Amino acid sequence: MKVIIVKDYAQMSEVAAGHFIQLILEKPNAVLGLATGSTPIGTYENLVKEYKEGRLSFAHISSVNLDEYIGLEPTHPQSYRYFMNEQLFDHIDIDKSQTFVPSGMAKDFEVEGKAYDERIEVLGGIDLQLLGLGNNGHIGFNEPDTFFSKGTGSVELTPSTIEANQRFFEKKEDVPTKAISMGVGSIFKAKKVLLIASGQAKAEAVREMIEGEVTPACPASILQFHSDATIIIDEAAASLLEGSY
Ligand code: F6R
Numbered sequence: 001m002k003v004i005i006v007k008d009y010a011q012m013s014e015v016a017a018g019h020f021i022q023l024i025l026e027k028p029n030a031v032l033g034l035a036t037g038s039t040p041i042g043t044y045e046n047l048v049k050e051y052k053e054g055r056l057s058f059a060h061i062s063s064v065n066l067d068e069y070i071g072l073e074p075t076h077p078q079s080y081r082y083f084m085n086e087q088l089f090d091h092i093d094i095d096k097s098q099t100f101v102p103s104g105m106a107k108d109f110e111v112e113g114k115a116y117d118e119r120i121e122v123l124g125g126i127d128l129q130l131l132g133l134g135n136n137g138h139i140g141f142n143e144p145d146t147f148f149s150k151g152t153g154s155v156e157l158t159p160s161t162i163e164a165n166q167r168f169f170e171k172k173e174d175v176p177t178k179a180i181s182m183g184v185g186s187i188f189k190a191k192k193v194l195l196i197a198s199g200q201a202k203a204e205a206v207r208e209m210i211e212g213e214v215t216p217a218c219p220a221s222i223l224q225f226h227s228d229a230t231i232i233i234d235e236a237a238a239s240l241l242e243g244s245y
Helices: 009-026 041-052 080-087 109-123 159-168 184-188 200-211 219-225
Strands: 002-006 031-034 062-065 067-069 128-131 153-156 178-181 192-197 229-234
Touching: 002 009, 009 041, 009 128, 009 192, 009 229, 062 080, 062 109, 067 080, 109 153, 109 178, 109 184, 184 219, 192 200, 192 219, 200 219, 200 229, 219 229
Parallel strands: 002 229, 031 062, 031 128, 128 192, 192 229
Antiparallel strands: 067 178, 153 178
8 A cells, every 4th residue: 555645635636637647648548447526526627637738538548436326317416427427527538438337226236236347347447446535434335344345236325424425415315325336346456546535534534544454344444455556645634644654
């Protein structure tokens, strides 16, 4: 696990985008694993800028997203498909038919999850998976548990995640309580993993992930065992770390 501590959110976003830019220049048909939430917005802004200034093309890129809320149509403004279009896909030359987000409207989430993992295999696996970090240590929507989830499937969101996500919805009752998420096993198969976290609210989860024991009680801690995981955190998110990095 490589840990990079940067000054603030802006620097985290630039450094994270740099990893994607390098990959896309080296491998123009790379498979990108993408995340939603507040943390990656700055990273996507940097990628859009790079495209608009003519230094980067996504024409041969495919992407797979980590998760989607169950019950939200792709056209719902809080759906993760909508988020990805708004924050990234609508502003770059990616072929949208090659961008995949699990369906929150599937009839059978076991079938949808299996098909999603097979899709990733057919694409040749994920070259670089971007991750945010839940305040409770979740990655994707894999909440703290007594075991690590393997493949993509439906998950129940914990009260703390529902509360954290409430900021995007008018009322708490509107926040979905279930999601379909790539499993920890699906995420772990990515060739490279890049986790980004910013702000004091993430400091405890960051410490557990980097310096705690590897346990499904902190799903992100599994990244300690990944052969090519890079963690980019700002000073506030790093504030509870005891080691020097
Ligand atoms: C999003 C996702 C989640 C978020 C995490 C952090 O696709 O899978 O794990 O990365 O909840 O969210 P933010 O960035 O909003 O703090």
